[in-house]
Amino acid sequence: MTHKINKLQSTTGNQQPEIADPKPPRILVVDDDEQIRRLLGRMLDREGYAFTLAADGTEARKCLESQAFDLVLCDVNMPGESGIDLAGYIGSHYDNTALIMITGVDDPNVAQSAIDAGTYGYIIKPFNPNEVMINIRNVLRRRELEIANRKYRESLEQMVEERTVQLREAMEGIIRAMSLTIESRDPYTSGHQQRAARLVRAMAREMGFSREQTQGVYLGGMIHDIGKISVPAEILCKPGRLSDIEFSLIRLHPRIGYDILKEIEFPWPIAEMVYQHHERMDGSGYPRGLSGEDILLEARILGIADVVEAMSSRRPYRSALGVDSALAEISENSGKLYDPDAVKACLKLFRQKGFTFDQ
Numbered sequence: 001m002t003h004k005i006n007k008l009q010s011t012t013g014n015q016q017p018e019i020a021d022p023k024p025p026r027i028l029v030v031d032d033d034e035q036i037r038r039l040l041g042r043m044l045d046r047e048g049y050a051f052t053l054a055a056d057g058t059e060a061r062k063c064l065e066s067q068a069f070d071l072v073l074c075d076v077n078m079p080g081e082s083g084i085d086l087a088g089y090i091g092s093h094y095d096n097t098a099l100i101m102i103t104g105v106d107d108p109n110v111a112q113s114a115i116d117a118g119t120y121g122y123i124i125k126p127f128n129p130n131e132v133m134i135n136i137r138n139v140l141r142r143r144e145l146e147i148a149n150r151k152y153r154e155s156l157e158q159m160v161e162e163r164t165v166q167l168r169e170a171m172e173g174i175i176r177a178m179s180l181t182i183e184s185r186d187p188y189t190s191g192h193q194q195r196a197a198r199l200v201r202a203m204a205r206e207m208g209f210s211r212e213q214t215q216g217v218y219l220g221g222m223i224h225d226i227g228k229i230s231v232p233a234e235i236l237c238k239p240g241r242l243s244d245i246e247f248s249l250i251r252l253h254p255r256i257g258y259d260i261l262k263e264i265e266f267p268w269p270i271a272e273m274v275y276q277h278h279e280r281m282d283g284s285g286y287p288r289g290l291s292g293e294d295i296l297l298e299a300r301i302l303g304i305a306d307v308v309e310a311m312s313s314r315r316p317y318r319s320a321l322g323v324d325s326a327l328a329e330i331s332e333n334s335g336k337l338y339d340p341d342a343v344k345a346c347l348k349l350f351r352q353k354g355f356t357f358d359q
């Protein structure tokens, strides 16, 4: 049997409920028994609540669509959709609406299903009107606290997110500044780190790194030669061949870079990337002679980007060898000096995807 929605009253009565909200809480009563509906309506009216009556799940859904309710008082056994199913629907669609089951079904299993569906209370008919009212007040109070808690949590989360973005931007700015500082001493390699960083970022993307990991590799690339700060500028800029001592000074830069960065708690292994960027797959690199997978993957791809950029650019002691020579070098030594997957990604970028250092 279909019942019409019977709006007995939806305005405030004389007596205000104990809720701080200036507007009276709005309550939806869903029960197929008209007498019970009317009785609950009168009780709510006396207490000053705004309310709407619905005879079944279908009417209840229409009411919920047309206006917001703070609380639903719901029967369990009704023609059509059961109160438990309706409770589940309300729980998943209306975050701010609380629910109390009022039912003749005195069965702990049904009560448990109602609780599982997210109801705040379970009242068994025949009910005591005072008990119903006390339950309603408690539930509305609980709901208010929950909404306030949720809003507070959301605002905290948003604040944390904003601060994290600010910190991230500040950290990236500092890394850029460090990068420019090192390169300002060494005009010949000026821009080397930025260009190598752009290549290493593209390689990381090509190799399926996560966005987060890719950003770490990029920033590592930006400061991978930071240890050169301790190498005298005249050695860095020396046009001729380096002596053994000069070369051994240059070879210290990964370790010095590591020492500069190791105390900074980056969310990525940047200090290790810097430390390992001259290591080679066969153990012939420096400073520690690491080999194979003992070398961090990030450092393996950074090492390739470093070589390719360096060979493609002019140096004080030679003119640019060009990208083709650089690509020939890494493909000839793929697996021996360089990680084969990273070599493959680098070749694909230049030969198929049109990567250039000037983009």
Ligand SMILES: [Fe+2]
Binding pocket: 224, 225, 253, 277, 278, 306
């Ligand atoms: Fe280096």
